[in-house]
Amino acid sequence: MRRDVVLSEFGLISWQLRGTKSPVPDAPDLPEPRQATGFADLKKQLSRETPHETSHEKTREKTQAKEEVFSPGAFSDTRGQRIAQLSWNDFAADVAACTACDLCKTRTKAVPGVGDVHARWLFVGEGPGAEEDKKGEPFVGQAGRLLDQMLAALGMKRGSDVYIANVLKCRPPNNRAPTPQEADACRPYLERQIALIAPKIIVALGKSAAMLLLNTDASIASLRGRGHRYQETPLVVTYHPAYLLRSPADKAKSWEDLVFAKRTLGNVSAAQQ
Ligand code: URA
Numbered sequence: 001m002r003r004d005v006v007l008s009e010f011g012l013i014s015w016q017l018r019g020t021k022s023p024v025p026d027a028p029d030l031p032e033p034r035q036a037t038g039f040a041d042l043k044k045q046l047s048r049e050t051p052h053e054t055s056h057e058k059t060r061e062k063t064q065a066k067e068e069v070f071s072p073g074a075f076s077d078t079r080g081q082r083i084a085q086l087s088w089n090d091f092a093a094d095v096a097a098c099t100a101c102d103l104c105k106t107r108t109k110a111v112p113g114v115g116d117v118h119a120r121w122l123f124v125g126e127g128p129g130a131e132e133d134k135k136g137e138p139f140v141g142q143a144g145r146l147l148d149q150m151l152a153a154l155g156m157k158r159g160s161d162v163y164i165a166n167v168l169k170c171r172p173p174n175n176r177a178p179t180p181q182e183a184d185a186c187r188p189y190l191e192r193q194i195a196l197i198a199p200k201i202i203v204a205l206g207k208s209a210a211m212l213l214l215n216t217d218a219s220i221a222s223l224r225g226r227g228h229r230y231q232e233t234p235l236v237v238t239y240h241p242a243y244l245l246r247s248p249a250d251k252a253k254s255w256e257d258l259v260f261a262k263r264t265l266g267n268v269s270a271a272q273q
Contacts, residue, residue: 114163115162169189
């Protein structure tokens with residue numbers, strides 16, 4: 001897909017043309033990553049290197065510079081322990097046979113996840129919708145098409161250095177948000193996926209993913225624009241593509257978040273060399 005087409009579909013080209021200079025950073029031409037000692041240092045470097053950053057984000061950074069880390073404890077129950085040992089060979093079949101919550105009664109297909117099992121990028125959404133439930137693959141509906149455009153704008157595509165998963169592996173009726181019980185029942189699967197993939201960056205798409213991975217009830221607006229961690233892995237929060245379809249004005253913020261994630265990944269890789 002051509003880059004200008006991608007950016008235009010992502011809602012960025014028109015905004016760029018109206019302004020005197022582009023507020024939208026060009027991800028493939030990002031500055032070379034620098035050595036960094038930790039995620040908080042990375043964030044400081046990035047704030048110095050990001051000319052498009054808004055004053056609102058700078059203020060937020062000053063008041064919320066503290067890095068947030070959430071490390072879930074080991075599973076104490078036998079189901080959790082079994083899932084924590086699953087190999088990729090057994091993973092999808094185990095999800096398909098799961099009856100840990102009532103969503104198994106209404107699902108057509110379980111939706112374990114899709115992509116490169118050695119990916120550096122892990123995107124985590126909420127749960128399958130109607131089309132995903134039919135196909136058994138995450139993000140294949142309208143929100144998925146926007147996610148694909150977001151990936152393309154970053155020069156990436158699903159399946160190549162990208163893995164896509166959800167908090168829930170089975171569709172909640174009427175696409176409602178996961179209940180805490182459903183999210184808890186499904187948590188061992190996402191945690192196993194993260195352990196198997198060992199991504200270098202996690203992008204939490206929307207509130208359900210942020211809640212589960214960061215153990216917080218804070219709004220996306222307050223979580224985005226700064227670095228988090230899931231255990232040792234840098235994590236960036238952004239809006240869910242389905243929300244962006246309803247609120248296209250926030251697409252530019254989401255693009256900033258993705259560029260921030262890409263810079264973070266570059267800095268993390270450089271720090272590990
Ligand atoms: N929304 C999600 O969160 N996940 C999907 O797989 C599809 C839509």
